Amino acid sequence: MPVIRLARQAMATRFEILLEGEDPVDLRAAGEEALDEIERQESLLSLYRPTSEISRINRFAHEEPVLVSPPVFDLLMDCRRLWEWSDGAFDITVAPLMRAWGFLRGTGRWPERAALEEARRCIGMQHVRLDAERRTVRFERPGMMLDLGAVGKGYAIDEAVVLLREAGVRAAFLHGGTSTCYGLGVPARAPAWKAAITERDLAPARSPGESPSAVGAGDPIETISLRDSSLSVSAVQGKAFEYEGRVYGHVIDPRSGRPVSGARLAAAVGPRAAWTDALSTALLVVGAEGAERLAARAPGMGFLVVRRTGAGEERVWAGESYD
Numbered sequence: 001m002p003v004i005r006l007a008r009q010a011m012a013t014r015f016e017i018l019l020e021g022e023d024p025v026d027l028r029a030a031g032e033e034a035l036d037e038i039e040r041q042e043s044l045l046s047l048y049r050p051t052s053e054i055s056r057i058n059r060f061a062h063e064e065p066v067l068v069s070p071p072v073f074d075l076l077m078d079c080r081r082l083w084e085w086s087d088g089a090f091d092i093t094v095a096p097l098m099r100a101w102g103f104l105r106g107t108g109r110w111p112e113r114a115a116l117e118e119a120r121r122c123i124g125m126q127h128v129r130l131d132a133e134r135r136t137v138r139f140e141r142p143g144m145m146l147d148l149g150a151v152g153k154g155y156a157i158d159e160a161v162v163l164l165r166e167a168g169v170r171a172a173f174l175h176g177g178t179s180t181c182y183g184l185g186v187p188a189r190a191p192a193w194k195a196a197i198t199e200r201d202l203a204p205a206r207s208p209g210e211s212p213s214a215v216g217a218g219d220p221i222e223t224i225s226l227r228d229s230s231l232s233v234s235a236v237q238g239k240a241f242e243y244e245g246r247v248y249g250h251v252i253d254p255r256s257g258r259p260v261s262g263a264r265l266a267a268a269v270g271p272r273a274a275w276t277d278a279l280s281t282a283l284l285v286v287g288a289e290g291a292e293r294l295a296a297r298a299p300g301m302g303f304l305v306v307r308r309t310g311a312g313e314e315r316v317w318a319g320e321s322y323d
Contacts, residue, residue, distance in 0.1 A: 001188045002148070006031040011042050011153055013177030017160075020188055030167035034160035039154035042080025045148045047095065051115055057137050058095075059143045065129070065136035073135045073273040075148075075155055076128075082151070082278045083125040085297040089285035095145035096122040098134045101259065103250045104147075108241035110248075118143070120257045153239060154180045155231060161273075173226075179233055180277045183226030192225035197233055197304075221315075224248070224269055224322045231300060231322075232276035234284050235265040253285045257311035263287045263307045269322040270301035279303070288316035293318030 002024040015038055019027040043298035046052045053072045060066050069074070079092045095104060096119035102109035111119075118241065122143040129138040148155075153176040161184055170242050175191050177180035183193030184247045198220050224231050236259075239250035248259040268276040279294060279301065288305040294301055295318040302320040306313060 002027065004028050004031055006035060006200065008035040008039070010035075010039050010047070010306045011156065011176065013153065013179075015157075015174070015176045017251060018173040019164075019169055021169060024094075026167070027169065030164055030169050033167065034163050037160050037163050037175075038156040041159055043151065044069070045075075045146075045152045045155070047147050047149065053250050054146050054148060061128075062142045062144060065131060065134065065138040066138050067134070070135065073130070073132075073137075073282040075151075076101050076130055076137065076146075077132070078126050078274065079148070079151060079278070080128075080130060082275065082282070084287065086279065086282035086292060087290070087293070088124070088255050089253065089290070090150065091125055092146050092148055092151065093122065093123050093125060093128060093144055094150075094252055094254045095147035096120075096143060097252050097254065097257055098147065098250075099145075100257075101248075101252060102241070103239055103280060107239050108250060109250060110243045116257060123257070124252050137148070143245070146271075150281040151274050151278040153177065154230065154273035154275070155273035157182050157230070157273040172198040180230065180273055181226070181232075182230040184193060184228060186227055194228045195226055195231045197222045197224070197231075197265070198218040203280075221265075222267070224267075226269075226322070228278045229269060229322065230273035231267060231269050232273070233267045234280040234286065236263070243317055252282050255285075262282050263305050264313070265306045267304040268301060269303075269320070270298065274299065291316055291318035 001020055004019045004027040016163045017031045019031050027047055044053050053068050057066050082090045100105045100111040100115045100119040127140040157174050171185040173183050181195055190197050217305035236251055240247050251260045253260050263284050267282050268280040270276050283303055289304055291303045303318045305316045
């Protein structure tokens with residue numbers, strides 16, 4: 001059976017698609033269309049593109065209600081739902097805090113007290129008015145900003161999967177930067193797509209034929225089976241800085257205004273990539289103690305938290321099993 005692999009740079013990361021089917025020409029066309037959709041979503045959702053809908057909201061929503069397209073409004077409503085499920089641990093208004101800590105366009109710095117206090121006054125989805133009848137967005141406080149960085153890749157993958165299904169693709173594997181992946185259908189040679197969370201880069205496996213350990217160095221932390229479902233992994237790594245002998249990472253707790261600590265990594269598995277993308281980040285914030293609460297609120301989802309303890313390392317699962 002033909003296998004087509006395609007890749008494209010978007011949203012500051014590399015998206016890859018593996019497609020299986022009978023006709024390689026049709027598969028390639030469907031895959032290219034899916035990648036086009038991911039690029040289109042970046043043009044709508046990017047904080048860094050002045051023509052995006054999110055940038056337009058950030059410029060004008062503190063002055064007047066801003067009319068947005070139906071898909072973007074639906075996504076913002078979904079983000080409010082995810083904010084509620086996570087008790088505010090996932091919050092797309094976190095951008096002022098990211099800027100105060102130097103993570104919005106850099107690798108981080110210790111914030112000035114006044115800047116941090118000002119940023120905290122601008123945080124909270126409760127201060128974003130979403131008018132469903134008029135399809136408008138309005139900020140209740142000046143200085144607020146929306147940043148969909150913790151949900152945008154997952155949402156773009158969801159939209160790409162919709163197009164693949166419409167094109168008749170029955171088996172495909174997509175990932176964005178190896179932090180969020182989606183298994184569409186099942187591959188020809190296995191009952192499910194296998195994704196490995198590894199020590200090196202916590203990366204999903206890219207094909208059913210690869211052993212999980214082929215993706216990262218060492219043995220996998222977990223191996224997940226995906227059938228029309230998504231896996232996202234978040235970790236306190238990447239952007240970070242050291243201050244007075246302590247390392248501070250780029251994942252910020254919107255409620256306290258400070259970088260998170262405790263959980264080493266978090267993973268979410270479920271039917272929608274937008275949900276897994278967002279809630280894996282939220283899980284780093286709420287930790288193992290909040291995993292059960294998330295599982296009780298998020299239908300069909302499973303959560304993993306890996307944290308360091310005095311005895312070494314502890315893994316906590318909550319919700320659905322995806323083995």
